[in-house]
Amino acid sequence: MIKLFSLKQQKKDGESSPRSNNQKKATAAQLRITKDINELNLPKTCNTEFPDADDLLSFKLIICPDEGFYRTGRFVFSFKVGPNYPHEPPKVKCETQVYHPNIDQQGNVCLNILREDWKPVLTINSIVYGLQYLFLEPNPEDPLNKEAAEVLTSNRRLFEQNVQKAMRGGYVGGTYFDRCLK
Amino acid sequence: MSEHQGVSQKRWGHLRKVLERPGPFSHPDFEPSSEILDFIMTTCKLLVIGAGGLGCELLKDLALMGFKQIHVIDMDTIELSNLNRQFLFRQEDIGSSKAEVAASFINRKVKGCQVTPHFCKIQDYDETFYRQFHLVVCGLDSIVARRWINGMLISLLNYEDGTLDQTSIIPMIDGGTEGFKGHARVILPGVSACIDCTLDLYPPQITYPLCTIANTPRLPEHCIEYVKIIQWPKENPWGSLIDGDDPQHILWIYEKSLERSTQFNIVGVTYRLVQGVVKNIIPAVASTNAVIAAMCATEVFKLATSCCVPLNNYLVFNDVDGIYTYTFEAEKKENCLACSQIPQTLLIQDPEQMKLKNLLDVFCESAAYQMKNPGLTTYINGKNKTLYISTIKNIEEKTRENLTKTLLELGLQDGSEIMVADLTSPNVLSVRLKFASKNVDT
Numbered sequence: 001m002i003k004l005f006s007l008k009q010q011k012k013d014g015e016s017s018p019r020s021n022n023q024k025k026a027t028a029a030q031l032r033i034t035k036d037i038n039e040l041n042l043p044k045t046c047n048t049e050f051p052d053a054d055d056l057l058s059f060k061l062i063i064c065p066d067e068g069f070y071r072t073g074r075f076v077f078s079f080k081v082g083p084n085y086p087h088e089p090p091k092v093k094c095e096t097q098v099y100h101p102n103i104d105q106q107g108n109v110c111l112n113i114l115r116e117d118w119k120p121v122l123t124i125n126s127i128v129y130g131l132q133y134l135f136l137e138p139n140p141e142d143p144l145n146k147e148a149a150e151v152l153t154s155n156r157r158l159f160e161q162n163v164q165k166a167m168r169g170g171y172v173g174g175t176y177f178d179r180c181l182k
Numbered sequence: 183m184s185e186h187q188g189v190s191q192k193r194w195g196h197l198r199k200v201l202e203r204p205g206p207f208s209h210p211d212f213e214p215s216s217e218i219l220d221f222i223m224t225t226c227k228l229l230v231i232g233a234g235g236l237g238c239e240l241l242k243d244l245a246l247m248g249f250k251q252i253h254v255i256d257m258d259t260i261e262l263s264n265l266n267r268q269f270l271f272r273q274e275d276i277g278s279s280k281a282e283v284a285a286s287f288i289n290r291k292v293k294g295c296q297v298t299p300h301f302c303k304i305q306d307y308d309e310t311f312y313r314q315f316h317l318v319v320c321g322l323d324s325i326v327a328r329r330w331i332n333g334m335l336i337s338l339l340n341y342e343d344g345t346l347d348q349t350s351i352i353p354m355i356d357g358g359t360e361g362f363k364g365h366a367r368v369i370l371p372g373v374s375a376c377i378d379c380t381l382d383l384y385p386p387q388i389t390y391p392l393c394t395i396a397n398t399p400r401l402p403e404h405c406i407e408y409v410k411i412i413q414w415p416k417e418n419p420w421g422s423l424i425d426g427d428d429p430q431h432i433l434w435i436y437e438k439s440l441e442r443s444t445q446f447n448i449v450g451v452t453y454r455l456v457q458g459v460v461k462n463i464i465p466a467v468a469s470t471n472a473v474i475a476a477m478c479a480t481e482v483f484k485l486a487t488s489c490c491v492p493l494n495n496y497l498v499f500n501d502v503d504g505i506y507t508y509t510f511e512a513e514k515k516e517n518c519l520a521c522s523q524i525p526q527t528l529l530i531q532d533p534e535q536m537k538l539k540n541l542l543d544v545f546c547e548s549a550a551y552q553m554k555n556p557g558l559t560t561y562i563n564g565k566n567k568t569l570y571i572s573t574i575k576n577i578e579e580k581t582r583e584n585l586t587k588t589l590l591e592l593g594l595q596d597g598s599e600i601m602v603a604d605l606t607s608p609n610v611l612s613v614r615l616k617f618a619s620k621n622v623d624t
Contacts, residue, residue: 025333025336025337025523025561025599026559026561026566026601026610026612027329027330027333028329028333028378028519028520030559030566030601031519031523031601031609031610032519032610034557034559034601034603034610035603035609035610037557037571037573037574037577037603038555038556038557038571038573038574038603038604039573039603039605040573040574047575047576048574048575048576049576050574050576050577050580053568053571053576053577053580053581054565054566054567054568055566056559056566056568083326083329083330084325084326084329087325087381087384088387102393104396104412106412106415106416108392108396108411108412109392110391110392110393110396112391114392115389115390115391115392116389116390116391120381120382142391142393142394143393143396143397144392144393144396144397146396146397
């Protein structure tokens with residue numbers, strides 16, 4: 001048992017138990033993201049960009065799918081890792097405008113592990129694979145962009161054409177998409 | 183004079199019965215003494231974090247128990263809805279700092295007690311502030327804040343060759359309530375389970391699938407979340423983030439949520455619900471706060487005086503239906519990100535000559551480490567610095583030049599801590615550099 005009384009009677013105004021130096025310690029979020037980043041195993045279609053190498057909590061992921069509807073496109077996602085990581089998932093937004101059933105015009109991404117199914121055992125790598133999968137298999141069952149989802153279920157050819165049109169830059173329906181070819 | 187002393191004797195009579203003689207429940211090592219009461223009243227310095235529902239109760243309990251040096255920290259101001267249970271505040275205090283009003287109330291009512299208020303975030307202070315306390319008591323409503331103070335107290339621990347220096351331990355007593363449920367726990371940083379060890383116990387925040395919110399809402403909460411997550415950023419009516427305390431913002435969200443709920447035939451969107459969802463309000467029950475605070479205050483007393491065995495170490499309380507309590511020992515997690523980080527010491531023979539790449543070689547080649555692709559980061563002047571990470575192309579390019587710099591050139595000093603991540607270990611390793619002192623030849 002710890003006896004504060006006998007051990008600490010001398011403690012006054014922070015003068016006791018000095019540490020060898022006044023360094024700040026890394027937070028749990030910082031430690032965990034360092035681990036995640038160091039062990040990031042990216043598929044060849046993905047790349048990361050760290051605007052500030054000292055800040056591992058905010059970075060971009062670039063996906064250039066090599067098959068599927070979105071082949072030849074280049075899509076940028078921003079990652080923001082909060083102080084509660086890995087208890088809470090990072091905030092991920094799609095910065096490229098994309099005609100996709102599960103991504104809306106504001107860049108919100110409907111991927112279960114980014115919200116309701118996030119678990120602390122998941123890593124940045126899990127999210128990367130989840131996002132890559134969205135481009136290979138867009139899921140019309142859980143749409144964010146309802147129109148795109150309807151086209152995908154009713155007419156795959158038209159969907160493919162719409163994706164191409166959007167990636168080259170132009171209007172699909174009433175919405176304008178910036179060019180995002182590789 | 184003698185009369186005055188008589189009053190004082192009487193005032194603390196009950197405490198003296200516990201502290202100046204042994205009893206059937208006292209700790210086996212307890213040595214009764216009149217000095218203990220003196221310690222509580224003159225030397226022992228407490229920090230109460232939070233001056234809300236639990237904080238008010240705690241301050242009252244601790245002050246009436248004889249503790250005289252109490253600091254209280256809270257970043258919030260008083261709101262009308264606090265007044266039913268946060269009894270140190272009155273209507274005219276609305277808008278003032280909780281910490282300041284609570285402190286002056288206690289100082290006025292409890293003779294001899296000195297409460298020092300701090301109207302700021304806990305993150306505004308550094309370790310020199312936190313190190314001055316003997317004990318920290320938390321009445322917090324956020325996991326982030328709990329984890330922060332937990333991490334702070336762990337960072338104050340002193341290890342000498344891997345052994346914990348017991349004088350560097352500042353115990354943390356954590357209380358928490360939610361409606362009719364609550365908990366009280368005792369954390370001895372570095373010794374018993376910490377907040378991060380038991381993070382799994384906290385339920386994750388309720389989240390709804392984004393696609394449900396966007397397309398197939400079924401609950402009033404779905405409609406509110408839709409306005410919050412999708413409509414607000416799109417229309418941004420005030421060109422700012424949502425402020426849960428701004429009635430105009432809440433009203434706007436309420437109106438838009440109502441529109442959406444009518445569209446989908448959902449009933450139940452009310453102004454109060456909107457407030458609840460946006461501000462994440464948890465119902466507060468005054469009696470639960472009183473019970474939990476009393477338990478925490480008792481633990482403070484036990485730890486400060488060593489008179490009884492403290493709670494080991496986690497108590498849950500529930501009075502939804504009758505009264506139920508259960509105590510168990512939360513276990514320290516072996517690979518806890520917060521408290522298992524006992525720094526290993528690495529002796530650096532020649533800090534002026536040693537380059538970062540030499541240090542990297544030590545981690546890869548020495549028998550003790552045998553790492554594959556160690557990633558190295560550190561803290562310099564309180565800020566994270568990436569020394570070298572080889573596995574990420576973009577970071578490798580930016581940190582490559584560090585390899586040929588000496589440790590001193592990189593800003594590392596004797597005692598600096600380096601975080602080392604590698605495939606070969608489930609956790610990041612914390613390594614403290616020890617520079618060999620220059621010996622005048624022997």
